[in-house]
Amino acid sequence: MKHTPPALAKRLLRWFCHVEFIEEIEGDLYELFQQRMEKEGHFKARLHYYRDVLDATNLYRSQPRKKNPHQTLPLRDRLKHFFTIAIRNMIRSRSSTAINLCGLAVSLASFLFIALYIVDETTYDTFHPDAANTYRISYSFKSFDGKEGRDSRAAGLWSVTLKEMMPEVKHVTRFSRFGWPGNVWTGNPDNVYVEQQFFWVDSTFTDIFSLPLVGNGDAGQVLRNPQEVIVSETTARRYFGDKDPIGQSITYARDGMNFSFTVGAVMKDFPSNTHFKPDFIVNSVALNPLWKRNDEDRINSWRDSFSYSFINVEPGTDLNKVSKTLQQIFDKNLEFAKTTHPILIPLHDVHFTTGFLFELDTPGDKTHLYIFGSIGLLILAMACINYMNLATARSIRRSKEVGLRKTLGVSKAMLVTQFLGESFLMTGIAMVLAMILFAVFLSTFNMLTLKNFDLLVVGQNKTLYLLLVLFVTVGILAGSYPAFYLSGFRPVESLKGTLVTGRGPENFRKVLVILQICITLVLLTGTYVIQRQLAFIDHTRLSEHKDEVVTVRLGKITADKMAAYKQLAKQDPHVKEISTGPHLPRRETFSNLQRSMKFDALSQTIYSWDQLDGDFDFSNLFGLELVAGRGLSADNPADSSSILLNEKAVKELGITPEKALGLEAEEVTFFERQGGMGRLVTRHKVIGVVKDFNYASVRLPIAPAAIGAKSAASEMMYVKLEGGNIPELIEHLIQAWKQVYPATPFQYWFMDEEFGRLYQTERQMGQIITYLSAVAILIACLGLFGLASFTAEQKVKEIGIRKVMGASTGQILFLLTSRYIKLAAIAFLIGIPIAFISIHFWMETFVYKAALGLGFYVVISLIIMAIVIATVALESLRAARANPSDSMRHE
């Protein structure tokens, strides 16, 4: 008969050893026990058994066996398995896969666009060799009325003297963009162009700025020769077509003088992210006859702030010291040194610098970048939220898989890897789709932002890094919560089907939905406000007729020729009014901005007011309304020296419009002469007061202005058209022009284009935000749709029972949608204050604001609510209308 080993020892063994060892050891010990039983007898066998058990109870055995690394499947098989399972799952839940891919792809593409835009904006002017140590010399000054102004340029001698005084200043260079308007032609008089980007530079230009040429050659060498011009690639093609541009000649005409140049080299086009983009570069010495007429030297002057001056300093130079030296130079050489102070602006900050006169480009706005960046992140977050929501919502379906895997010994870490891997796979596919979207919409994007990215940016290192970072971040962000949530299931519960998902993920989903609706609300209200403000800008007084007003750039034009032109042009009845005038909308890049006036009858105060000189038809053309007095009339000879004031000006005088009539104003004009300032005094009589109107950007308050009839100073001609065929009318205007001014090109645009440029940043922002909001709404809807369909699916039996008990389709629809309505309501409560605050801050930048009210919050909330209900109902309706016998049959 068999003897059994001592029970106590066996219990000790079972208590101490880990379950994985017990079977083996107990078996071995039993076998030995039986052998000893036969050989050595009962007592000794028992004794040995005790000893062996004690031997076995070492700490090592209380732990589970270590996993043998050689026991898992080879990597190739595991990968194959992973992809098979992942793809099967994607195919099984087609709708949620489609929603995820769509959302992720669209948001990734949007983010990519935004990122490109931001990178481009923040890397302005960085392609110049030592951009980090390059600064522009600008200065602040006080005008006659004591207001502080800032000029982006400097007088020519400042920088040159600075270099002589400070060894730390390695290079200086100056350039000017003289030539608004300058006419350029290539021998053929029919081929006349008006050029805006004609740059007159020092031969030291290449010491600081990069100027790569097409083909071989040294730009510096060409620049030293004042007979030669460097043209940009685009310009060369525009002028000479396919002909070799080198050696061709061009003529630049300005103020009745002609300057001839041969093309010495062709430079590559400047990238889009520089604040100046020359089409022509010539050594400024070439224009000496022009600079040095009237016994002055505008280039090498102490006070004619005429050149954009740049200095390149040794790394680590103390900028305060540079500023101090400049101030010393001012103190020594300038009359107004006490009120004139230098300002050094780092080269790559120039693009974001505002408040300076005569900037070379429309300044960028950093707030816009922040706004775009955060919207990009929000959209990306929304797509990730969708993924999380759908993944956790579908977790029940996969709980059996998790349970089975765990039973087979898959560790939690491996499950996490698997689910994260799936999210990476999804992100990867979405990324490919995003690249396709990117390629498709790139040209639209370029049009919107006025940049010129091409598809090659995708291959650039920075873009590749960005894509990689995006891939990893989105993969982890979207996948981590579902991965940890799913891998945490207990196998017994999930296999038995008694898994209770609990309130956790449910509440998590709710929070995410609220977040999404919140984001949508903020974006939609933002879009609405921006569009309203833009519409408001479009309807300010001056721009009311902008689409009927043709603007023509004038050269030097005499009054009698103008009259002849007016007569010729007005032969067509559709040409309503013609007037000359200053550049409108008013910008500081044009000369004769202001006039200083003194009203002796009132006080000795000198006022500095905007000058809006046109001819006698000016106020008619723009439909200015008179508050008091009369308008300027060509029939009254005295009116050529009379002026109109706007309400602001009268207010500044502190009198009523009626009292202003008949006042005499003394205007003082300064001009520089060799050896000092010239002073010219003229007298004007106020004959009328006009209502205030926005003649400049609505970002600025309406300033006091004086309107005279001094057409000789006009830069523009305005033609107001009414009805008729626009191309025919333009042709008529050109024909008339050629008769009167055969040598001057007819360069025209419609005023709305110019207004478009003035509010370019706002318009861009408005359009970009509109698109982004559309994307955000799309993604939010996709997410809601997915969730709703999931809920409907989950509740299929509940719905069946309710229907059997007599619930109507409407009631069930209400049951399914009400929870989302609740969530939307909560989202509105949170979102409206956020929207309100951000809108408030944005509107602060405008002086004249569109009246907004608060009603639109309600309207937009209702719209979002309608979208939410529609999205959810669409999917719920199917569930609600289903035949209950179908849904309940499989019980």
Next chain:
Amino acid sequence: MKGTYLGEFEEIVLLAVGILRDGAYGVSIRQEIEDQTTRNVNIGAVHTALHRLEDKGYLSSQFGEAEEVRGGKRKRLFTLTATGVKALRDAQAIRKQMWAQLPKILLQQN
């Protein structure tokens, strides 16, 4: 390298597993060692060595059939892995190499 060092007893256990081929489990291994070395071997020591060798990757194991003689418990059957064989070869090579360098006179003394 730590972990790949083969102790004397471990080497003997490995060899025993190799000799027994398909029938190597705790009791049979102990028996084999006792028979070959005529020294008394503790079953606990055998188990410890076996598990350690498995951790090192020199052995692999799977359960065999349950048997009446074992009280209905299954055997854990051990087999040599490729690395296990290599470890044995290395150990033998080191000995051979060192033996060859031992001065002959020393061997003749005894």
